[in-house]
Amino acid sequence: MGRHGPCGAVASSRAVSVPSTAGRSDRCRVGLVTSGPGALTTAARSPNSGPGRGVVAITASAPERPATPAGADHAVELEGITKRFPGVVANKDIGFTVRKGTVHAIVGENGAGKSTLMKILYGVQRPDEGTIRIDGREVHLHSPADAIDEGIGMVFQHFQLADNFTVLENVVLGAEKLHGIGEGARAEIRRISDDYGLDIDPDALVEDLGVGARQRIEILKVLYRGAKIIILDEPTAVLVPQEVDELFDNLRELKSEGLTVLFISHKLDEVLSVADTITVIRRGTTVKTVEPSSVNARQLAELMVGAELPTPGTEESTVTDRVVLRTEGIVLGAAGASRNVLDGISLTIHAGEVLGIAGVEGNGQAELVEVIMGMREPTSGLVFLGDTDISEWRTREIREAGVAYIPEDRQRHALLLEAPLWENRILGHQTEEPNVRGLIINAAGAKADTERIVKEYDVRTPSINVKAGSLSGGNQQKLIVGREMSHRPKVLVAAHPTRGVDVGAQASIWDIIRQARREGLAVLLISADLEELIGLSDTIQVILRGRLTGTFDPDTVTAEDLGAAMTGAAGGAEETR
Amino acid sequence: MSTFSARKLLLAVAAPVLALVVAFIVTSGILLVLGDPVVEVWQTLLSWPKPRQLVQIVNGATVYYISAVAVAVGFRMNLFNIGVDGQYRIAVFAGAAFAGQAWFPGPLNVLLTIVVAMVAGGLWASIAAYLKVRRGISEVISTIMLNAIATGVVQWLLLKIAVKQPGSNTISTKPIPESSQLSGLSLIPGATNKVYTLILLAVLVGVLYWFVINKTRFGFDLRATGRSESAAVASGVKVPRMVVTTMIASGALAGLVGMPLLFGQDHSYGTTFQAGLGFAGIGIALLGRNHPLGIAAAALLWSFLDVQSNALQIRAGVASEVVFIIQGVILFAVVIAYELIRRADVRLEQQRVARELAATRSDAPTPEGATA
Numbered sequence: 001m002g003r004h005g006p007c008g009a010v011a012s013s014r015a016v017s018v019p020s021t022a023g024r025s026d027r028c029r030v031g032l033v034t035s036g037p038g039a040l041t042t043a044a045r046s047p048n049s050g051p052g053r054g055v056v057a058i059t060a061s062a063p064e065r066p067a068t069p070a071g072a073d074h075a076v077e078l079e080g081i082t083k084r085f086p087g088v089v090a091n092k093d094i095g096f097t098v099r100k101g102t103v104h105a106i107v108g109e110n111g112a113g114k115s116t117l118m119k120i121l122y123g124v125q126r127p128d129e130g131t132i133r134i135d136g137r138e139v140h141l142h143s144p145a146d147a148i149d150e151g152i153g154m155v156f157q158h159f160q161l162a163d164n165f166t167v168l169e170n171v172v173l174g175a176e177k178l179h180g181i182g183e184g185a186r187a188e189i190r191r192i193s194d195d196y197g198l199d200i201d202p203d204a205l206v207e208d209l210g211v212g213a214r215q216r217i218e219i220l221k222v223l224y225r226g227a228k229i230i231i232l233d234e235p236t237a238v239l240v241p242q243e244v245d246e247l248f249d250n251l252r253e254l255k256s257e258g259l260t261v262l263f264i265s266h267k268l269d270e271v272l273s274v275a276d277t278i279t280v281i282r283r284g285t286t287v288k289t290v291e292p293s294s295v296n297a298r299q300l301a302e303l304m305v306g307a308e309l310p311t312p313g314t315e316e317s318t319v320t321d322r323v324v325l326r327t328e329g330i331v332l333g334a335a336g337a338s339r340n341v342l343d344g345i346s347l348t349i350h351a352g353e354v355l356g357i358a359g360v361e362g363n364g365q366a367e368l369v370e371v372i373m374g375m376r377e378p379t380s381g382l383v384f385l386g387d388t389d390i391s392e393w394r395t396r397e398i399r400e401a402g403v404a405y406i407p408e409d410r411q412r413h414a415l416l417l418e419a420p421l422w423e424n425r426i427l428g429h430q431t432e433e434p435n436v437r438g439l440i441i442n443a444a445g446a447k448a449d450t451e452r453i454v455k456e457y458d459v460r461t462p463s464i465n466v467k468a469g470s471l472s473g474g475n476q477q478k479l480i481v482g483r484e485m486s487h488r489p490k491v492l493v494a495a496h497p498t499r500g501v502d503v504g505a506q507a508s509i510w511d512i513i514r515q516a517r518r519e520g521l522a523v524l525l526i527s528a529d530l531e532e533l534i535g536l537s538d539t540i541q542v543i544l545r546g547r548l549t550g551t552f553d554p555d556t557v558t559a560e561d562l563g564a565a566m567t568g569a570a571g572g573a574e575e576t577r
Numbered sequence: 578m579s580t581f582s583a584r585k586l587l588l589a590v591a592a593p594v595l596a597l598v599v600a601f602i603v604t605s606g607i608l609l610v611l612g613d614p615v616v617e618v619w620q621t622l623l624s625w626p627k628p629r630q631l632v633q634i635v636n637g638a639t640v641y642y643i644s645a646v647a648v649a650v651g652f653r654m655n656l657f658n659i660g661v662d663g664q665y666r667i668a669v670f671a672g673a674a675f676a677g678q679a680w681f682p683g684p685l686n687v688l689l690t691i692v693v694a695m696v697a698g699g700l701w702a703s704i705a706a707y708l709k710v711r712r713g714i715s716e717v718i719s720t721i722m723l724n725a726i727a728t729g730v731v732q733w734l735l736l737k738i739a740v741k742q743p744g745s746n747t748i749s750t751k752p753i754p755e756s757s758q759l760s761g762l763s764l765i766p767g768a769t770n771k772v773y774t775l776i777l778l779a780v781l782v783g784v785l786y787w788f789v790i791n792k793t794r795f796g797f798d799l800r801a802t803g804r805s806e807s808a809a810v811a812s813g814v815k816v817p818r819m820v821v822t823t824m825i826a827s828g829a830l831a832g833l834v835g836m837p838l839l840f841g842q843d844h845s846y847g848t849t850f851q852a853g854l855g856f857a858g859i860g861i862a863l864l865g866r867n868h869p870l871g872i873a874a875a876a877l878l879w880s881f882l883d884v885q886s887n888a889l890q891i892r893a894g895v896a897s898e899v900v901f902i903i904q905g906v907i908l909f910a911v912v913i914a915y916e917l918i919r920r921a922d923v924r925l926e927q928q929r930v931a932r933e934l935a936a937t938r939s940d941a942p943t944p945e946g947a948t949a
Contacts (some may be wrong), residue, residue: 348585375810396813413811416804418923427801428812430846439794462933469923470930 010141012306048164074136075100075229075260076121082128084115091116092285094130098229098277105271106283108304114264117281118231121262122154122304123147134229151479152229153222159214159236161254163207167200171221178224181505192223197253211360212243214252230254231262236270237528238361240565248274266304268297268316280304318352323386325349325372325520326401330381331544332367341367342378342545349491355512356554357526358562366408366544369495372524373405374398385491400431404489406480406497408526410473414480417469421461422450424468425483432487449486457482458508481509485516492516495526510536530559534563542566579592584925589871592918596911598871603906617893619721622885622900625793628768632885635765637880639779639837640851642873644858646786647830649867651716653790654803654823659707660720663770665725666830667699668698669835670731670750673846674738676839685877687840694832701727702828703821710817716824721898724855735846749847760839760936775837782830799823799920849870860908866915 074097079093091113098104108114121127121132124140131138134150141147144154161170171189172181179185189202198216206214215235222230232251235243251261251274265271271278272292280287280303285305295303322565326349332342342364349355359365370376372383374395385401399405405428407413415424424444426435434445450464457478459470468476477497484492494513498506515534517523528532533554535541540552542565550565601619608615626634644661651658658664672694680687705723708714739748761771790796802809802819810816834854835846843850861879865872886900 371812394813394815395811396815399813407811409807412805412807416801416808416809418804419800423797426797427808430797430801430812430814436794441792441794441797458932464931466926466930467923470927 001296035318040218045486049377067404072172072254073100074098075134076104076262077131077133078117079122079131079133080119081117081132083120083125083127090284091120091127094281094284094286096286096289098260098262100260101255101258102104102276103255103263103274104274105278106281107265107268107271107278113284114281115233116284117263118154118233118264119220122152122231148227151226151228152231153225153227153229155218155222155233155235157234159218161206161214161217165206166202166323167204167206167217168202168208170206170217171202171224175225179333188224189220192220196223196250196257198250210243210343211238212246215239215243215247215555219250219254226260229260230264231264233264234265234266236265238270240360240567241560242567244270249449268300268304270471272300278576299326313513316540318518318520320351320353320520323348324349324351324385325524328382328384329373330368330383331370331379332364333379339545340379341546342371342381344541345381345546345548347524347541349524351490351520352517352524353538354517354523354525354536356533356540357524357543358530358533358540358566361528361545363543363566365543367524367546368543369408369493369524372398373403383394396431399428402488402490404484404487406477406484406492406494408495408499410476410480415468415476418467421454421459421464421466421468421471421479422447424479425450425453425464428483429487453479453482457485457512472502474501477501477509480506481512485512489516490524492521494523497525498527498529498532501511504538522565530562533562534559538546541549583662588918588922589866592910592914595914596864596907597697599905599910599914600903603910604903607902608895609898613895613899614893618889618895620884621892622903624885626881626884628765629700629770631765631769631771633884634877634880635776636643636837636841637883638873638876639773639776639835639855639880640834641857641861641876642779643782643830643837643853644854645861645865645872645876646858646869647834648855648858648862649865649872650786650790650830651823651827652803652862652867654799654819656804656820656823656827657717657822658702658705658720658805658827658831659859660702660723660727660855661827661834661858662853663720663724664698664701664828664831665834665855666731666850666852667701667727668694668832669839669850670734670846671697672832673750673753673839674734674834676753676757677756677845679754683754685757686753687759690753690757690839691833691836694836695829696832699825699829699830702824706821706824709818709824709936711853715800718822735848739847740811747842747848749845749849752845757840758844758880760772761841771841773837773841775840778833780835783869795822834858860904863908864911 001319030564042339067535068290076098078097079095081091083091094113094117096104106114106117116125120127121141123143123146126142127138130199132141133139134152139146139150141150141152147154156198165173168181168186172179172185177189186202189200192198193200193202196219200213200216200220200221204213206217209217215238219230219232235247239247248270251263252260255276262373263271263275275292277289278292278295278300279289282304290300290303311498327347329343330342330345331340334341345368346357346365357365357368367376371378371381373395374390374397378391382389384390385398385403388401390398390401393401405414411417414428416427422443423446429435434442434449436442437445447464453459454461454464459471459478459482461475468479471479481497492513497513498509501509510532513523513525523536525536534557537552537554540554540557540562541548542552542562544566552562552565605615605619608618647661647664648658672690675689675693676686679686685912689752701723702720705716705719708719709716735748735750738750740751741748761774761775762776764772764776788796790799798809799812801812802814802816806816809819823829835850838851839846857879861875862872862877865875882903886897888896889897889899
């Protein structure tokens with residue numbers, strides 16, 4: 001790996017001027033290092049530094065490592081990392097140190113800047129200021145390929161696996177030069193799987209495997225490429241509690257083998273149970289680095305939020321006996337698959353009731369919403385709004401009839417990112433007052449009403465003429481919620497309404513849903529956040545492989561019970577029908 | 578607000594100006610390399626046109642304008658109607674055949690011919706719309722194919738119904754009666770030739786286009802579909818129906834492209850009728866950013882270059898085809914420049930929003946700022 005020569009050499013001469021980081025504990029802030037990024041732009045580039053040379057790179061460049069006093073047992077050191085990134089939280093003066101062979105958790109609210117930080121560490125984005133040191137040696141990461149060469153591997157929240165490939169094929173994809181694509185690779189996968197207790201069969205077909213196993217394949221993929229430092233981005237978001245425990249066992253195994261794990265999460269209990277060190281990030285900067293033994297979840301949460309922690313939680317029941325939304329045996333067949341995507345879904349929501357749907361993502365929730373909203377034609381089954389059969393209605397008629405809709409993916413389904421806020425206020429209500437007068441758009445009316453929404457729902461924006469894409473996620477979502485609530489809805493279909501929004505927006509969205517429920521709104525709430533479901537719902541139903549498999553009372557159910565029902569592990573869940 | 582719109586205007590003008598400068602430099606470079614007289618070429622091209630040429634420029638631009646608007650309607654919803662070329666030829670043939678029969682008196686004949694042409698263009702475009710909605714075939718592919726088919730169909734039908742022009746080899750449809758010919762408007766002083774009467778049609782098309790796209794519910798749905806199809810679907814837009822409506826509207830507008838030529842100049846459809854107007858329309862719509870006034874400016878520029886290039890061979894000894902190089906380079910440059918400026922605009926606005934929010938926050942510190 002001669003091409004790493006210049007990088008190491010230059011880095012070492014720079015690294016000498018860096019003040020010692022030994023002895024820093026809580027506040028990992030150090031004055032800005034003089035060397036900016038980009039100094040090595042051309043020197044360190046190599047056209048074909050593909051993945052798969054990680055192991056070699058590390059050992060070969062190790063002798064060039066400067067004798068920084070603190071670098072010896074520090075796998076990763078970040079200093080003064082600043083990223084000015086328009087529209088979302090920039091990273092500002094981030095600094096912390098990750099010891100080798102530990103699980104280091106990065107916690108922070110959604111939108112606190114964790115993902116940006118990890119993208120910087122994985123070479124997807126480059127910091128405007130600050131230094132990254134790997135094993136005590138300063139590095140400049142221009143691309144994920146550079147990061148892989150430095151022994152950094154990343155497991156993304158959304159798996160990047162081809163379903164119709166075997167484990168082996170998925171693992172070698174893009175790393176064919178390492179151990180070939182045949183027996184050599186198979187043996188290597190077996191070895192890694194055994195060494196770290198991953199329990200992966202290289203010849204299994206990925207589509208036959210569960211979420212937990214897929215995640216282990218992703219971990220195996222980065223190990224196969226020689227990663228010594230593994231970044232896991234919200235790994236537990238897609239797992240049920242039982243799978244989380246298994247994952248944590250795997251992480252402890254990795255740790256004991258001398259690997260370093262960077263674990264990003266906002267679930268505090270998990271972090272406290274698995275991490276050796278916790279760094280809290282708030283509003284783009286490092287707030288504190290703590291030992292898990294010295295804090296409890298409450299204190300950690302307050303560090304994260306910087307204020308009192310809001311909890312979802314309904315007050316007394318407002319459920320009436322008036323049925324507002326009802327579905328009857330909805331079946332949705334899938335092309336070319338033996339199993340139906342939706343298989344006989346019957347549910348009833350009354351005025352003043354929040355019906356929560358719990359389920360691991362991909363069990364039919366998204367399709368159920370699309371069927372109710374008229375965006376997808378079910379194979380069979382009926383949908384009633386009050387006493388009216390709306391099964392044959394199209395989306396626009398359904399929305400006009402008073403079904404408000406907060407889609408799962410707001411950027412793709414609820415907003416025109418390049419259109420101004422006031423045009424986004426019209427979207428979804430193109431036929432309703434005050435947006436139109438007859439067939440003509442009433443721009444003045446829409447603008448005035450957008451001003452009202454911005455004020456009432458606390459959408460933080462300098463003007464209603466800015467593009468929706470310029471707003472932060474939380475403010476986009478408040479605009480959407482405000483828009484949907486502005487047409488006197490009878491039903492609210494809300495899919496993950498607080499996903500990816502900051503804690504302030506989350507609290508106000510919960511308040512809005514509670515308020516509307518008191519006023520007799522029927523809510524279908526789909527969420528992956530079990531706490532949100534338990535806190536807001538009057539009834540929780542579990543969806544598993546397209547069927548509603550159990551009904552739970554949120555007052556008595558625990559997250560573990562739900563988790564068991566969501567994976568089908570629980571035999572005892574009562575049948576709904 | 579005033580600085581806001583001033584910035585917007587600046588950004589809007591920056592890209593075309595940049596593209597023109599790039600085209601100037603690149604073309605000069607090519608001429609230099611080939612040893613052609615650079616200065617003379619530009620002197621010829623950029624000299625102020627005579628009144629007669631001004632009329633030619635306006636007339637050319639009129640036709641280009643309609644063609645570009647027809648393309649732009651599709652562009653606004655990410656529908657690439659490459660088939661304006663075939664649609665206008667089908668339409669003008671149908672219109673000319675109809676008008677030549679002189680079933681109706683003077684102006685009524687003109688009016689009905691326009692309707693016939695729009696219907697013909699719309700029908701031809703509806704084939705591509707059907708294939709896209711029902712069979713999932715990209716409209717780019719199908720309209721390109723349909724252009725080739727249109728050429729054949731028109732040629733074949735022309736042979737069937739054509740009348741021989743006395744004293745020439747060209748054939749054409751039966752000429753339209755004199756009472757239905759439009760002699761033109763004397764808009765430009767000192768010119769012996771006249772501006773097409775149907776420039777009024779182009780103006781009407783432009784105004785309607787602006788109104789429908791920007792002011793109506795249909796236009797909102799159309800633009801929403803163009804910006805994000807998934808969001809449009811969730812908002813209740815029936816996208817397949819929008820595809821069909823827009824494609825047919827685009828084809829109907831394409832049907833108008835040949836009308837000024839038919840009534841103001843050729844008076845029949847024959848083998849010498851101007852070709853390639855649909856493809857020029859694609860470029861002009863791009864250059865004019867699908868904006869009714871932008872397209873007008875772009876159409877005038879295109880026509881200006883066309884007319885000015887006629888003198889190149891005589892005055893500079895350079896083939897007039899050099900203008901195609903200029904037009905092509907302008908298009909390349911402008912597409913790149915627009916994308917760069919669009920990204921810059923998005924970035925600048927995000928920064929501005931972040932900055933203004935940060936400023937209000939530091940004025941009145943809130944306990945929990947919703948920064949994210």
